[in-house]
Amino acid sequence: MTLQLYNTLKRKKEEFKPITPGQVKMYVCGVTVWDYCHLGHARAAVTFDMVVRYLRYLGNKVTYVRNFTDVDDKIINRANKEKRDWKELAQFYIDDYEKSMSLLGCESPSDEPKASEYIQNMQDMIAQLIDNGHAYAASGDVFYAVRSFNGYGKLSGKKIDDLESGARVEVGETKRDPLDFALWKAAKPGEPAWKSPWGEGRPGWHIECSCMAKALLGDTFDIHGGGRDLIFPHHENEIAQSEGANGCEFARYWMHNGTLDIDSEKMSKSLGNYFTVHDVLKNYDPEVVRYFLLSANYRSPLNYTTQALDDAKKALDKIYETSARVKSNSAGPAADGNPTFAAAQAGSLPSASPAHMWFQKFTDALNDDFNTPKAYAVIFDAVRDVNRGDADAVAAWPRFIEVVSETLGFAGSNADAYIERQTQLATQKSGVDPAQIEQLLADRKAARAAKDFKKSDEIRDQLTAMGVTIKDRPDGTTEWKLS
RNA sequence: GGCGCGGUGCCCAAGUGGUUAAGGGAGCGGUUUGCAAAACCGUCAUGCGUGGGUUCGACUCCCACCCGCGCCUCCA
Structure with a gap:
């Protein structure tokens, strides 16, 4: 059997055939680095790490790009609030993310580009989009004209007219259509800004992925991945940008991982129902967490309990x-x-x-x-x-x-080593003193040697009450395990 | 309101138009053990949200309904 994968674009499983046999080019949306990463981010990273590992196991040479969004409102706001440099703040959380994912057994991607390092590429693509009639400048902003791209909605299955009637899209003063989204935003005081043909400003969110993917993987590549919650508008907009600018297909296969939930609701910063990777690793071994994250199909929601x-x-x-x-x-x-x-x-x-x-x-x-x-x-x-x-x-x-x-x-x-790690973690969590356990085991051994099974059983009950399970080995030694 | 996903045993979670519906955890019985633990063996859904329909036959296909969730706004 050959590899079949579910392609969100086609809404069905299909046989995976890379553009160049034996070589896979893959782009996965990483995170916006404005806070510690949580278990939902970990699920995405672990999912695609598994995908990359398996593709390599099958003999493919895989180029795996996972980006960092380091230019964004949340980062800027937080940096201003904490009186920190936005770049320093972003780097701090990039380090946290890399460390967390590495602990969870994720191999480093081939490239981890940062949005802030691709400003020129973004300006080039935006200029191309304007040339192609897909974008327009308006008072220092540049917007993508959604209705100019007739494939819009093909990934998310949305119809432009349904979106319009949703009426939750605010009509900006300079937008021609409420559905249009920003490619470039005019600079505001106190925000990082770059010079551009449209005036000082900074990029919109979606354009970075189109550009970094193009720069590192080419106009068309094999797999684009990310969380289900990115399908719309992010990935839909990436397609509009890349295909509108490059004039050819963007990603061949789109893969989306399900959300990590708590009480069946999506773990997210805005709901406040999240655990950071650090929180979880205080109580569970990283390999256990990874086992858990892969224990359901990657497309299904996974409930944290x-x-x-x-x-x-x-x-x-x-x-x-x-x-x-x-x-x-x-x-x-x-x-x-x-x-x-x-x-x-x-x-x-x-x-x-x-x-x-x-x-x-x-x-x-x-x-x-x-x-x-x-x-x-x-x-x-x-x-x-x-x-x-x-x-x-x-x-x-x-x-x-x-x-x-x-x-x-x-x-x-x-x-x-694994078993030893579990014991240490359990000892730490329970606050039980290993020396006390050893002492009880020594007493029990003496009792057993004297065939005083009543006493040895009492000691075992005592250990059980402490959460310690013991196992007598044939050679006379006793293992113990804390649960 | 629009679009989409899902409801499988006590919990988690695969799966298939038709002989016995994976696997893990918990429980129960057994082998083993001084007794335990671990391991192994056995047991644990005549039923897969509800009601219809298609079919020789559906849990798997279709329709309706109920429930949960996601997206439609930043979100892995």
Whole structure:
């Protein structure tokens, strides 16, 4: 099965064929950097990171551009309010974003352009749009004449006349049509401004993406992504600008991730119902968060609840505990000498092998419009095969988990390190003293040695009350886990 | 008001016009264990929002309705 992806433009799944076979050019709308990024931003970043990883796994060379909007009302207002330089403020939140996304396992994009560095490109495109009859200057502003572009609405499925009757669009003094949007805004006092043929000013929001995509990927490229909430007007306007200026198709495939919700409502700054990535990482391991973010189809809404995060942790724990078991059973590198392991590495497992089916089903799932929940099901089929003790399954597991890690971006850490991290985080959260746990375990060990099971069970109950689960190993040692 | 998306077991979440509706979590029974934990085995939706229709047959297609959400204004 070849990769199928849902194209918002066509409203259906279609086979993905890059313009140049083996090479994918992709642009994803990043964030406006005026505050700390929240989990909704993380969902978008993680989604497209997974997409890029999988495209690369399939053997494509991917150029992945994700922008920063660093010229914007919110940034300017906040900078003025806090008496900071707008550029410094933007950079501060860019750093925060990059750090957060990197923690969540997102690889750095090929390019992360900033709007402020493409002012000239924007002026060039605006001039081109005026030449082409799609834009007009009016008292220092330049507007896009929406009705001049007859494809307007093709992405969002909106009809211009319906928009008009919406009547929520304010008629600006200089706009010829209430639907027209700003490409260039005349300078106001206290705002950053650049010289232009239309007077001092700054760009509108949408033009930057058209220009940065053109500069870094060309007039036509393969995939344009972003959050569902950007379909209109942002992406619709990008199409109008780029196709109006360049005279050719802009992006071939449009992909949109669903929103991250709280109580089934979109997490957003304006509603105030958001958690920053920092907030969430105080309580959950980054890999757990990433697991959670990919646990539903990327196009569906995803509801944030502590239970969902707790469930994600349990599921990921189960995967890692399986890895730890495989490692301790095979004593590590010994797996290299196993023919099944070698075959898995080479991707040539016999088709009858259960492990062969994992790889097949896993890629089938992701080929089906990046169906991560279906891929998760395959992982747990593999977990079961391995824990049953099937020798081939055990041998193939390390390679399988490598593929999972390469494509989904989790489960690839050292298992012992992961488990240790969970313990530390849980200890931190609960405030339980590890030394006290060790002491109780030592007492229990003594009681058990003396066959005083009443006492040893009492100690275990005490530990359970503290949230500690213990596991006696055959070698006489005891593991503990805080939940 | 316009456009669009979704309603699947206790929770989360895939999926298909027709033999047994994935997977995770929780629960329950079992194997194992001194007892536990983990793991494994079994069990857990005669039903997939409601009411109609199409069909030999629909949860999957169509219509209506109810409910939730998104966009129409900045928003990943």
